[in-house]
Structure formats: structure tokens, C-alpha cells
Amino acid sequence: MIDPAEIAVAHERVRDRIHRTPVLIARDLGLDAPLEVKLENTQLTGSFKVRGAFNSLLSRAVPQAGIVAASGGNHGAAVAYAARALGHPARIFVPELAGPSKIALIRSTGADLVVVSGTYAEALAAAREHEARTGAIQVHAYDDPATVTGQGTLMREWEEQGLDGVDTVLIAVGGGGLIGGALLWLQGRRKVVAVEPESCATLGAARKAGQPVDIEVGGIAANALGAKRIGSICFDLAQRFDTPVVTVTDDAIEAAQHRLWQGLRQWVEPAGATALAALASGAYTPEPGERVAVLVCGANPAPGPFD
Template sequence: MATDWTSEIEAAAGRISGYIQRTPVLHGADLGIGHPVDLKLEQMQHTGSFKARGAFNTLLSTDVPSAGLVAASGGNHGAAVAHAARALGHKATIFVPEMAGPSKIALIRDLGADLHVVPGAYANALEQAQAFEAQQGAMQIHAYDAPATVAGQGTMALEWEAQGLEADTILIAVGGGGLIAGALAWIGGRRKIVAVEPETSRALHAARAAGTPTDVEVSGIAANALGAKRIGQICFDLAQAHDTETVLVCDDAIADTQRLLWRRMRQLVEPAGAAALAALTSGAYVPAPDERVAVLICGANPAPDPFLT
């Protein structure tokens, strides 16, 4: 039976409304790129990313076992689960790869989770989280490929439209695909949604080319947030259904856009938070002259953390 995503996302929005931030929107921001753009500053969400939406929706829509929660994360998902677990009185065990970096590792630890730093990449952390789940009976919260996670992330798009979104096209960065899946599930074909990925972490791009989710090699400056080895099945199915365009950006373009956001807007973001906008600044995505464009900015946990002492 097909998921009624509209109902699921509306229910999620009501469920989590007392636990998340309504993040601000900038209309017609002048970034000096020759094209005004609307920005949603989702990096101002709790723990610095949209991930809190999916974490709270999951925990508030199910019974949590006494063994608590377990999650694998490149950093932002783990921080969101730790935050939601603390807010709702649950134990949380988080597995992150070493590449998560000191900023995100410190954030998760500060939020009170039982933190395990694993050699390797996200896939290695996921293996250990799955083993912990089987051994301890903890509830796994998947970072992106679970209906409750996707519905929670979809509340971002619902909220943005309620704030007066007028764009023809929305650019969204993709790692495992939970955020863009939520946006596709809510918006459907009413607006064009473009997936932006680093050249070195292109799980959705590869899946669209192959016609099925497939493993990719992961590296680059945004890998600790956009470094899924394989795109989630939910995201892939929605991207196929809506013939979602994918564009790729290089690390230099992402880093340049981080600096642009700081210099022009005084917005400090991690590489993943700048990736979607980098598609515009680098020319990887060129809008038509009258095309109204919006960009989701997300990820406020750069490494190194400029204030971590």
C-alpha cells in the first residue's frame, strides 16, 4: 500500500511542533551572483540541522524500549537523536565514524549520549549500530531511509510553503536522501526540486544513472554529512517518480560558498550546509532568466569548530 505522504507529513508537523524551531527565511537575498535567491536557514534548527525533525517525529510516534535508542551518524543525525532523546527522557547510544570531526563529536557528547567513535566511514558506524541493536534490543533510528524520518524531514517543506515560498525551483543537498525525500513527498510536482551532491559523494546521481540504488565511493569535504554510500530506497523511489534532476559540485565550489555565506550574510555553515547554494555560485545549475530559485541552507557544525577550545 502506497504511503499517504501528505497525511503523514501533516501529522508529523502537529506532533513535533512543540519541539522544533520554525526556522527563518530570507526572501530575495543578494549574494552577488547575479540572481536573487530565497534562502531557508534550517541550520538554525536545534543541534544545527534539519535532523531534529525526523528524530522527534520518530520518537513521538512509537514506543521506545527500555534499552533506549541507537543511531549511526556522520554527526548531525546523532546530535539530533541525542537531543530528542534527552528532551523526551530516553537513553541514546550513538555510533559515529572518526571522520565526523571534533565539532560534531563534541556536540553529541555534550548532549549526554553514550558515544562510540568508530574507525572508517558512516557504513562502519552503521554496522556497529546494527550489531548493538540486535544485542541490546535498542530501537534503531535510521538517519534517512525510514518513513517516520522522511515524514519528519518533510515538515521543513510544509513549513517553508506556509512562510510564503514562491520559488519555481528548490535546490537541496543530498546525502542519504531523507531531506529531499521529505521535500519531494510534500511538494510532489508542484515545484521543481533539484538534488545537489558533491562530485565525490554522489549516491543519488549514481542511482539515477544505474536505475537502482548502488554503492559509491565517498570522500571530500562534505563527506561527514553528505557521505552516504548508497541512497535510501525511499528517496530513490520518490526521485524516480518525479524525474528529479541531479547536479554535482566540486569541493572548491562548496568551500567558496561557505566563505560567501559568511562574508555576505554572516551565516557560518559546514560544507554540507553550503553545498546546495554552491550549485548556483559555481554554475553547476543555471536558472532561466525569469526562474525563481530557493535554496535550503542546512548544517551549522563546521570542522574545525571556530569556538571549540
């Protein structure tokens, strides 16, 4: 099991490379009470993924063959950005469903981008083949200790900024790198609720089966939350802390996107609105007096505002 102290080390390693994203009290989201929100959608490349990318690249030797990563879009953009900043070549594999905004974002970094048919699973297979053939190091999107501890810096940062009196934090789940880092850092000090789209609920399927299992992937958040199987690191942590899982519909996610735009003028991708969707739709109903916070995690909708 990863030591949570490694998140503190990762925080010092990446803090000068990333943004310290804002936390605010949202009063105009159409909810019953003000809500503490962390806007990680304002992070470099538009998502938390850059935390894990920088931690991964700064904590290991990079060979001449460079870096390879598979991604639904945001992870690829983050790895490509970090690789460019550190002077390393990078090849990024993404599925077609990544969408034009994320594909354009990755291309803008100068990385070698390969678009493959299928889903994230096919992109990962192609990245592993490239890794084996060339000797490049792979930066996994979610199931690697360096990725998870890098993502865990978000929750460490958030505790420094707020969460005073907050009982529960709602976090969207794809492969589990972000929520895994949060669980690792918090160690049960606060309740963490996993929120998944009904159409790609990897953690819920794994909790039900007692082990990670493959699922079918679909829905409007598939290009960010569309892992075929939950990561083993996240699954072990979710089992250890008995993490509750709720699912939300695509309609609820779309409605939450509009709430964030109307109330905060934050136009985010479906994955970025998924955690709020659980609260706004009633998929997660707090107990009387329970104080809840929400993470907004991704800012790259398809189509984007200038597509």
C-alpha cells in the same frame, strides 16, 4: 509509498519541539538576483535532523534498552538531543571523520557515544549489531518512513512562510532523507533539484544505474553527505518525480561557505553550503525567468568556531 498526509501529522507532532527556522531574501550573495533562502542551519543542534529524530521517537514505543543511531554527526546529535528531551537513553555511533565539533556536540547531550573507524557505513553496521544484541530501537538517518516524514515538515513549514512565485528549490543530498521528505510533500508542485558533491554522489549514481548502488565516499562534505548508498525511499521518489541531479566540486562548496559568511554572516558546514554552490558555480543554471530558492541545511563545520 508513504502518504504525504503523514507529513502534516508529523508537523503537528513535532512543532512544539523544534524551531520554526527563518526564511529571508538574500541580496548580498554575489548573485545576479536576490535569492530566497531558508536557514535551517539555525535549527536545534544545527540541522534539520532534529525534525526526523523527534518524529521517530514520538511515533513509537521506546523499549527500556533505549535508542541507537548511526550518524556522520548531525543525525546523531539530533537523536541524542531528542532522546534526552524525552527521557530515553541513547547510544550513538559515529565515524572518526564526524570531526571534533560534531563529536563534542553529541557528547554535550549526555548520550553514550561510540566513535568507530571508517565511514558512516561502519557506524551503521555497529549500530545494527547493538540493536540486535540489546533490543534498542534504531532511528535510521534517512531510509525510514518516520525519518522522511519528519524531515518533510521542513518543506511544509517553508511553504507556509514563503516560496511564493518560486519555481525551483535546490537541496543538498546525502542519504536522501531531507530531499525525500521535500519530494513527498511537494508532489511535483515545484521542481526540486538534488545537489551532490562530486565525491559522494549517491543519488546521481543510482539514477544512472537505475537502482541504488554503493559508491566510494570522500570530500569535504563526507561527514554529513557521505552515505555509501542512497536510501530506497528517496530513490523511489526521485524516480517518480524525475528529479534532476547536479554535482559540485569541493572548491565550489568552500566558495559557497564564504558567500554565506560574507553575505549573511552564516558560517555553515560544507553540506550546508552545497545547494548554494550549485547556483553560485553555474553547476545549475536557471532558465530565463526561473525563480530559485536554496536550502541552507547544516551549521556544524569542522573545525567549529571555538575548536
